[in-house]
Amino acid sequence: MKIAKALIFGGSALAISLLAGCKAGGDNQGLEYAPQMYHSVAYEPLTQIKDESQGTWLSNREDGKGEFFNSNVYNPHGMNMREPVANTVPRNKQGYLPYRLKAFELEQAALVQNPLESSEEVLKRGEVLFMQYCSACHGKTGQGDGKAGEIIGGVANLTGGAYVNLPEGHIFHVITKGKGRMGAHGSQIPEESRWKIVHYVKQVIQGQAAAAAPAPAVDSTAVAQVTPAN
Numbered sequence: 001m002k003i004a005k006a007l008i009f010g011g012s013a014l015a016i017s018l019l020a021g022c023k024a025g026g027d028n029q030g031l032e033y034a035p036q037m038y039h040s041v042a043y044e045p046l047t048q049i050k051d052e053s054q055g056t057w058l059s060n061r062e063d064g065k066g067e068f069f070n071s072n073v074y075n076p077h078g079m080n081m082r083e084p085v086a087n088t089v090p091r092n093k094q095g096y097l098p099y100r101l102k103a104f105e106l107e108q109a110a111l112v113q114n115p116l117e118s119s120e121e122v123l124k125r126g127e128v129l130f131m132q133y134c135s136a137c138h139g140k141t142g143q144g145d146g147k148a149g150e151i152i153g154g155v156a157n158l159t160g161g162a163y164v165n166l167p168e169g170h171i172f173h174v175i176t177k178g179k180g181r182m183g184a185h186g187s188q189i190p191e192e193s194r195w196k197i198v199h200y201v202k203q204v205i206q207g208q209a210a211a212a213a214p215a216p217a218v219d220s221t222a223v224a225q226v227t228p229a230n
Helices: 002-022 120-133 147-152 161-165 168-177 191-205
Strands: none
């Protein structure tokens, strides 16, 4: 009887211990039934560990190799990362190339085409952005009579003079890099939003027709590619 009780007690204690070991909480991660799902092999982009036995003592990999082995055998030059295609520049998530023109390169900027096709939705959003970022100086109608503009002085009247004939790329460039008393807004307004402001200025404030959509091969930085980045 005592032996039976001892066996029951021992078995219960063992079962409780096993169940407690499966429970995660705090610093205890519990048992891992598919460790490869949780511990992915870390790949350094510029270096490779080619010795398959490195870290064997702590490895639980299904391929039997060491924990620290991280070589991508298909990549050359002892690197895990792939080199970009020669003479290419990575685009951002909108598909635009990086804008590389400097503040004084206005003539090149004037050749850059607006990559956004104009639409009622684009103009509505351009109006919101203009009121948010531009109206304080340029005024609600672009005549340079905003409250901040009255104090600063010398704010451009976008509805008259040479400003009416400015190319879209010029306006975008000035918003991005600044000119004269106008500061650069490239770090404050996303690139696509700047182009929407340009559409609003040209078509609503200046009352001009929308420019023809650029050809598929042309984008907002096609001209800027000739300028090397700093």
